[in-house]
Amino acid sequence: MDNQVIKLMEDLEEDAVLALVKQQLKEGVNANEIISASQQGMIGVGKKFEQGTYYISDLMMAGEIFKQISELLEPMMKGGSGPTIGKVVIGTVRDDIHNIGKDLVVGMLKSANMQVTDLGVNVPPERFVEAVRETGATVVGLSALLTVAFDSIKATVEAFAAAGLRDKVKIMIGGGPVDQSVCNYTGADQWGADAQAAVRMAKEWLS
Template sequence: MGNALVQMIAKLEDENVMTEVKRQLEAGTDPVEIFGACQDGMVEVGKKFQAGEFFVSDLMMSGAIFKDVGDLIKPYLKSTEESKAEKVVVGTVEGDIHDIGKDLVVAMLSAGNFDVIDVGVDVKPMVFVDALKESGAKVLGLSCLLTTCYDAVKETVAAVAAAGLRDQVKIMIGGGPVDQGVVEYTGADAYGKDAQDAVKLCKELM
């Protein structure tokens, strides 16, 4: 049954996905197996995006489908899957209210079995610091689509350092204009080119 879910998600068949997930849960299928099939489907979506077959709107739709599936089956996963998930704090830096890129990263990280703490957009440095302290996350993802907000990224990295967490937390950044030069300017550890890359990068940083 897992293969059917993979293909449904890969084809963005939202109603069919939800119907199939509900049917499998009612039939007693292991929720971890269902979740795994959905993750595989998201991987296929990522491959289609990288190949130019899907666009950002398709990624957004797949993320919405995956979130709905997650909301449906996570109560069944709490005692198993969630206890093993690595935590990641993600947000868009202060002064930037763009959320599309951040939401895509959150969806893909969730699909990659990370426990994502999404702190939102236009986030002050200390909010990121508090989220890191409360969650114990070892990776911080900062989204920045405005070149005018590079200083906000730099200030957030500095705030993490001032809180004594820099040695414990890896910081990755992303956004349209972000490159290695911005990594060096802000003091971050690495940057991701897109949502799929962010998942790969997060696993490497872990």
């Protein structure tokens, strides 16, 4: 992984990290590698926040820088010119407003020819159910970055069961702290560590 991108991202060196990413793109570095390094840098920013070295304004700054990096990578993520292979409903769960990772997942799913309904952030369980009813989607993606939002994931999975739709949809979950134990706790079908994993799971379920 590119340590320079990680370090510049961690240090919130906006101009320098953007210049480096532009240079790497010219040199043909893979967009996924750049995303992974930037994501790693964001984890570093989060650690500094936990330690009290960074404040909420720094988290916001990190978010801004990451968005600009994503914009630079957007042309590489385009695609999606073939026929639609299936429908996905996705959103960040109730009480959580982090959307950067979720937006990346949305972009990748679209570029893999999926029809994606993005419900945004802080999405209540009933809204996910309603959107599946409206669109007929068979895959649901739930994103969460806050550990307190694990209960919202669980409540969303339970809302599908209460609506009699649990066996009609596959539910994938993801976001920084999500892992297999969260998957077990919430009753989701699978979890993914990154946007590529989201595409892999959705493709498998839709095929």
